[in-house]
Amino acid sequence: MRMDAFRSSSGPFGPALCAGSSVPREARDLRPRTSSGVFSPALEAGSSTGGLHHVRICKAKGRGGSVAGGVEEVDVIGNVPHYPFLVCHMEQQSDRYSVNSLEELITTAEEILGRWNKADLTWRGQSQYQSQQTRWTLVPRVLREEYGLTFERSTAPRFKQRAPSVLSDCPGPEDYARWIFLMQHHGLPTRLLDWSRSVLVGAYFAVCEIRNEEKAQKERGEKIPDAVIWVLHPAQLNEQVVGVKNILESNDPRVGDLFKLPFTDFGDKAVPVGARGAVAVAPDYVDPRMVMQHSAFTLHGDRTPLEDHPGHEKFLKRITIPAEKKRRLYDGLRFAGIREFPLFPDLDGLARDLESWPWGRGRWQLE
Numbered sequence: 001m002r003m004d005a006f007r008s009s010s011g012p013f014g015p016a017l018c019a020g021s022s023v024p025r026e027a028r029d030l031r032p033r034t035s036s037g038v039f040s041p042a043l044e045a046g047s048s049t050g051g052l053h054h055v056r057i058c059k060a061k062g063r064g065g066s067v068a069g070g071v072e073e074v075d076v077i078g079n080v081p082h083y084p085f086l087v088c089h090m091e092q093q094s095d096r097y098s099v100n101s102l103e104e105l106i107t108t109a110e111e112i113l114g115r116w117n118k119a120d121l122t123w124r125g126q127s128q129y130q131s132q133q134t135r136w137t138l139v140p141r142v143l144r145e146e147y148g149l150t151f152e153r154s155t156a157p158r159f160k161q162r163a164p165s166v167l168s169d170c171p172g173p174e175d176y177a178r179w180i181f182l183m184q185h186h187g188l189p190t191r192l193l194d195w196s197r198s199v200l201v202g203a204y205f206a207v208c209e210i211r212n213e214e215k216a217q218k219e220r221g222e223k224i225p226d227a228v229i230w231v232l233h234p235a236q237l238n239e240q241v242v243g244v245k246n247i248l249e250s251n252d253p254r255v256g257d258l259f260k261l262p263f264t265d266f267g268d269k270a271v272p273v274g275a276r277g278a279v280a281v282a283p284d285y286v287d288p289r290m291v292m293q294h295s296a297f298t299l300h301g302d303r304t305p306l307e308d309h310p311g312h313e314k315f316l317k318r319i320t321i322p323a324e325k326k327r328r329l330y331d332g333l334r335f336a337g338i339r340e341f342p343l344f345p346d347l348d349g350l351a352r353d354l355e356s357w358p359w360g361r362g363r364w365q366l367e
Contacts, residue, residue: 095318194296196296213326235280
């Protein structure tokens with residue numbers, strides 16, 4: 001639901017309204033009502049300083065709108081002036097959204113595309129944004145604390161040396177970019193961070209752990225975390241980092257040092273000049289899985305999370321999926337055909353896809 005569609009020459013809904021003042025005719029149907037259809041009184045006044053806000057509207061659930069019956073909360077994103085019925089959270093949300101279903105995800109994606117003028121965006125799903133110990137940052141695996149540059153410079157040359165013994169169609173000796181993509185594909189930590197050009201694929205990876213999370217909750221009482229979908233404007237990122245407003249090809253000389261870095265000993269110099277920051281690069285497709293997942297990547301030169309880069313609000317947004325809505329979105333995606341086997345088109349993906357269906361359980365029992 002959006003409230004910023006109603007504007008006047010003096011701003012959203014005209015001049016800001018104070019508590020107790022009348023609500024403009026255009027917005028009356030957006031006010032919370034009681035079960036009897038009467039607008040409920042204010043529970044607590046909200047306020048606004050202008051701009052895009054995330055607002056939670058509460059309506060009383062008891063008879064006659066009494067607070068004793070509890071409250072029902074409805075999320076609204078929009079330019080909202082001061083109304084007596086707006087309560088709870090009201091924070092700046094120009095780069096943050098929240099969705100509860102597949103339908104809301106599509107609507108939000110369309111809104112973000114509109115704000116970024118239909119740009120070619122990429123999406124990254126994470127099953128949680130923050131654990132009890134740490135924040136899940138946008139940093140590739142090899143640059144996280146448990147790995148690091150020593151690990152990278154030890155494993156990359158060995159992978160390159162030994163891969164020909166089991167793979168006949170290996171990249172050329174100097175094709176460093178293709179070697180990095182191959183390493184990433186087969187699970188070796190690299191300085192690549194996975195994204196997808198499909199919002200549905202990004203959403204799948206945000207909620208695909210829900211069955212394991214539900215099991216852990218039932219057996220061990222573990223809390224299911226909120227999930228997050230990051231939205232990246234690759235061209236804006238590259239314009240800010242390298243001054244070029246487009247996605248770089250893997251053979252572009254501006255990223256040559258970054259791809260070569262894992263195979264080169266720079267001594268105490270961790271990152272060569274020109275190889276810092278993060279850039280969006282077009283992938284070399286080394287497997288059908290990358291095609292099915294609409295793979296895209298960012299290539300990182302240091303450990304600075306993308307969300308901590310100066311000016312990140314120009315190229316990065318975040319969509320939150322509340323924990324209690326992850327199952328609903330997961331089921332919606334499966335209904336739409338976004339499942340394990342289409343995204344992992346091999347026998348392992350087929351086996352996992354079949355295992356996730358409730359064959360022999362409940363209404364799916366075979367006679």
